[in-house]
Amino acid sequence: MRRKPNRNNVIKRFDNKEKIVKYQAHRGVSSDAPENTMPAFEMAAKEGYGIIETDPSVTKDGKVILFHDRTIKRTLRINGNVPELNTPITELTYGEVLKYDAGLFKGEAFKGTKVPLLKELLDFAETVKIPVKIDNKIFNFTEEDRSKVYDVLNSSSAEIGITCQKVDFVRDAMKHVKTAEIHYDGEITEEILKTLSDECAGKNLTVWVPIKNRLTTWVSVPFADEKLSSLVKKYARLGLWILESEEDLAAAKALxxxxxxxxxxLKP
Incomplete structure (x- = not known):
């Protein structure tokens, strides 16, 4: 008897055949919980997402935390209020970061939520067997800070993916985290895809292309269409970001x- 695919990871194609896909939770389930926090990550696992995407940052005292923005005002609160100073997160020690509430900006239900360490997410991911994908922002770090991220990743047995915008970054990631899957979201040409395919031989390679919608108006790379998507799939798995509507989902099915x-x- 053929094993039925997990309904949480199925998209029904227009020809009514089933295709197993993964839903990736951007900063966790950030529509419903505070982004890059344990509640958002736990929600992703509970709801059946196949990958958790997250954004490391490094504190002043060298701790690898999960925090997207360069500065603190948008998502952190102190004594229930927006901080007076829009301090860069990298200018705070981990102890200072823990004085802030990372949940209140999303609502009282999340009061008391703290900015987590990358290690906390990886420990959770090991337990529930969900892959974690690291954002490409780590390639804007100093070499010293990026090495701190790599050290934490290498200390975990969780399934890891690293996002890279350039071929050189792919080589750096593969050199330092040998078990990592590679995700690429930079310039796409057939020559680059061939190089990526050669560099990642024996590894899973996913190439990411944006869907044109309200959330991607700022991007400067080409949007997904049939021609570009077909080219990508000659060399890699196709990832599409960032979807928010049934219309987007229909476009992803078609591609x-x-x-x-x-x-x-969108729920799995």
Whole structure:
């Protein structure tokens, strides 16, 4: 008897055949919980997402935390209020970061939520067997800070993916985290895809292309269409980001996506 695919990871194609795909939770289920926090990550696992995407930062005292923005005002609160100073997160020690509430900006239900360490997410991911994908922002770090991220990743047995915008970054990631899957979201040409395919021989390679919608108006790379998607799939799995509507989902179906990323507005 054929094993039925997990309904949480199925997209029904227009020809009514089933295709196993992964739903990636952008900063966890950030539509419903505070982004890059344990509640958002736990929600992703509970709701059946196949990958958790997250954003490391490094504190002043060298701790690898999960925090997207350069500065603190948008998502952190102190004594229930927006901080007076928009301090860069990298100018705070980990102890100072823990004085802030990372949940209140999303609502009283999340009061008391703290900025987590990368290690906390990886420990959770090991337990529930969900892959974690690291954002490409680590390649803007100093070499010293990026090494701190690599050290934490290498200390975990969780399934890891690293996002890279350039071929040189792919080589750096593969050199330092040998078990990592590679996700690429930079310039796409057939020559680059061939190089990526050669560099990643024996590894899973996913190439990410944006869907054109309200959330991607700022991007400067080409949007997904049939021609570009078909080219990508000659060499890699196709990831589409960042989806928020049934219309986006229909477009992803038509383009034969392997992974789709959403903030949580689309559920597996």
């Amino acid at each position: 034969n996506a392997d992974i789709i990323e959403t903030t949580g507005s």
